[in-house]
Amino acid sequence: xxxxLKGETGDWEIVIGLEVHxxxxxxAKLFSSAATKFGAEPNSQVSLVDAAMxxxxxxxxxxxxxxxxxxxxxxxxxxxxxxxxDRKNYFYPDLPQGYQISQFKQPIVGEGxxxxxxxxxxxxxxxxxxxxxxxxxxxxxxxxxxKSFIDLNRSGVALMEIVSKPDIRSGEEAGAYVKKLRSIVRxxxxxxxxxxxxxxxxxxxVSVRKPGEELGTxxxxxxxxxxxxxxxxxxxxxxxQIEMIEDGHSINQETRLFDPNKGETRSMRSKEEAHDYxxxxxxxxxPLKFDDALVQAIAxxxxxxxxxxxxxxxxxxxxxxxxxxxxxxxxxxxxxYEKMAVGRDKKLSANWLGTELFGALNKEGxxxxxxxxxxxxLGRLMEIISDGTISGRIAKDVFVDMFESGExxxxxxxxxxxxxxxxxxxxxxxxxxxxxxxxxxxAEFRNGKDKLFGFFVGQVMKKSQGKANPKLVNDLLKDxxx
Amino acid sequence: MSLDxxxxxxxxxxxxxxxxxxQLEKTAEELNKIFTWIEQLDExxxxxxxxLASVTGHSLPERMDEVTDGNYPDRVLSNAPDRASNFxxxxxxxx
Numbered sequence: 266x267x268x269x270l271k272g273e274t275g276d277w278e279i280v281i282g283l284e285v286h287x288x289x290x291x292x293a294k295l296f297s298s299a300a301t302k303f304g305a306e307p308n309s310q311v312s313l314v315d316a317a318m319x320x321x322x323x324x325x326x327x328x329x330x331x332x333x334x335x336x337x338x339x340x341x342x343x344x345x346x347x348x349x350x351d352r353k354n355y356f357y358p359d360l361p362q363g364y365q366i367s368q369f370k371q372p373i374v375g376e377g378x379x380x381x382x383x384x385x386x387x388x389x390x391x392x393x394x395x396x397x398x399x400x401x402x403x404x405x406x407x408x409x410x411x412k413s414f415i416d417l418n419r420s421g422v423a424l425m426e427i428v429s430k431p432d433i434r435s436g437e438e439a440g441a442y443v444k445k446l447r448s449i450v451r452x453x454x455x456x457x458x459x460x461x462x463x464x465x466x467x468x469x470x471v472s473v474r475k476p477g478e479e480l481g482t483x484x485x486x487x488x489x490x491x492x493x494x495x496x497x498x499x500x501x502x503x504x505x506q507i508e509m510i511e512d513g514h515s516i517n518q519e520t521r522l523f524d525p526n527k528g529e530t531r532s533m534r535s536k537e538e539a540h541d542y543x544x545x546x547x548x549x550x551x552p553l554k555f556d557d558a559l560v561q562a563i564a565x566x567x568x569x570x571x572x573x574x575x576x577x578x579x580x581x582x583x584x585x586x587x588x589x590x591x592x593x594x595x596x597x598x599x600x601x602y603e604k605m606a607v608g609r610d611k612k613l614s615a616n617w618l619g620t621e622l623f624g625a626l627n628k629e630g631x632x633x634x635x636x637x638x639x640x641x642x643l644g645r646l647m648e649i650i651s652d653g654t655i656s657g658r659i660a661k662d663v664f665v666d667m668f669e670s671g672e673x674x675x676x677x678x679x680x681x682x683x684x685x686x687x688x689x690x691x692x693x694x695x696x697x698x699x700x701x702x703x704x705x706x707x708a709e710f711r712n713g714k715d716k717l718f719g720f721f722v723g724q725v726m727k728k729s730q731g732k733a734n735p736k737l738v739n740d741l742l743k744d745x746x747x
Numbered sequence: 748m749s750l751d752x753x754x755x756x757x758x759x760x761x762x763x764x765x766x767x768x769x770q771l772e773k774t775a776e777e778l779n780k781i782f783t784w785i786e787q788l789d790e791x792x793x794x795x796x797x798x799l800a801s802v803t804g805h806s807l808p809e810r811m812d813e814v815t816d817g818n819y820p821d822r823v824l825s826n827a828p829d830r831a832s833n834f835x836x837x838x839x840x841x842x
Contacts, residue, residue, distance in 0.1 A: 292812050292813060293810075293812050293813060293815075298813060298815040298817075299814065306820070306833060307820065308823050308834070309817065310818070312816040313816075313823070314816075324808060324810045325808075325809055325810060326809070327811065327812065328812030354761075356763055357840070358840055371800075404840065408834075411838065412829075412838065413836065413837050413838070413839050413841070414831060414835070415834060415835035415836070416834055416835075417835070541761055551803065551806060551807045551808075552807065553806070554806040
């Protein structure tokens with residue numbers, strides 16, 4: 266069920282469509298052989314093609330084409346064996362050509378869909394298209410009082426623009442959509458998904474309507490660069506539009522900016538006239554054609570994607586939906602989990618990875634790839650918990666040691682003599698001595714002060730330096746005190 | 748088809764050309780002559796022909812994904828009217 270926003274005049278439905286710009290992972294640019302690496306010296310990764318010097322001709326990078334096809338397959342979309350590059354004309358200082366090479370009427374990828382998991386279940390979001398285009402350069406406005414600085418390193422880098430259908434109905438759904446899309450391109454290796462560096466950016470189209478009525482006028486919020494901001498921008502913008510309409514105003518179709526500091530959207534300085542891009546087929550580029558064999562070859566080489574992995578984790582490992590969703594979001598996490606958990610307790614492994622390891626990594630600001638504990642090593646810790654060599658409590662201490670030293674669990678257990686005592690005779694002796702040392706407490710307990718039981722357990726565990734098998738301690742204490 | 752002065756003005760603006768009234772008049776006249784000439788193509792019946800994006804029927808030549816270009820900021824900036832270290836600089840543009 267769609268959730269509605271309450272206004273003074275009743276319920277309102279939010280209608281959202283997203284345009285995601287995903288930078289293609291490739292060594293060289295879409296139409297030139299200059300590098301794409303982030304963070305290089307200004308204008309050092311610019312060829313004469315990217316700088317739009319007269320007479321330079323674009324030549325397409327075949328890897329970018331493969332990456333677009335792969336992404337198209339990842340979003341269940343129709344791949345177009347014939348597509349056309351067009352010029353989108355506008356003037357801006359960071360666009361040296363005076364036009365962006367894009368795809369307009371005939372994109373490389375057509376309709377598709379993806380599925381998102383939201384609080385009220387799984388929802389299918391339609392995708393309109395995916396096309397290839399050039400990125401622009403970067404303008405910096407804060408370096409000088411009267412000048413803007415231009416760096417063309419990003420000019421000509423390949424982007425995939427992925428356009429959703431207006432199927433999204435809330436900030437939560439929009440967030441889940443971007444998260445899923447990001448997860449898919451990262452699994453595929455077609456975009457690194459780094460929103461901070463701008464490898465993945467969103468334009469958000471928002472309109473509101475009374476349920477069941479025609480679509481309202483939309484506003485486009487440009488370049489939102491985090492999932493949280495996407496949600497905040499939608500919530501603010503929908504409220505703003507509802508208030509405008511209820512106050513008797515109408516909505517102007519316009520481009521707006523989201524200000525993360527104030528948590529609001531505002532109109533970009535209005536342009537005298539609406540954009541007129543005058544698209545036409547780029548005469549420098551022939552149509553892009555490839556045969557189905559290429560698509561089949563790419564399809565046969567696809568990794569298992571997050572949805573399939575999630576289903577498999579639930580069926581094969583009997584994990585809960587929540588655990589499975591968390592584990593598959595990042596491919597590295599899923600792979601770490603499988604290495605750690607195969608042949609071991611699946612649920613225990615999921616808990617230790619999710620709580621202990623990620624807890625410790627977050628605290629140190631480390632990524633999973635930088636973890637001092639390998640998947641195999643954490644897996645062996647699971648084994649010695651499961652077979653009773655050590656207790657869960659001792660395991661937490663061993664884990665801290667492993668995290669600091671990188672040493673193997675079993676080595677630490679042996680070196681420190683932490684093996685769990687599961688010998689009933691030995692524990693029995695400890696129980697006897699606790700009972701004889703605490704005669705008065707034993708008497709109180711026998712006179713009905715039940716909560717003293719915890720005290721006795723604590724004393725026995727202390728005497729065993731935490732190594733006694735807690736279940737045996739409980740059983741033996743009950744037996745001897747009763 | 749006949750272009751009026753208003754349309755020509757708009758096209759000129761989109762192309763960042765500043766034309767005064769006299770030039771607008773003249774340009775409209777010239778453009779209309781060109782249109783009349785091109786409109787002769789309307790006589791050809793194309794109702795059963797697929798639109799073409801290219802006339803050769805060839806496909807796009809491709810390039811390997813290898814970095815073999817760039818790393819010459821001085822060449823890239825050599826025509827810049829104004830620069831600061833290795834940046835191009837332009838009058839401030841903030842939207």
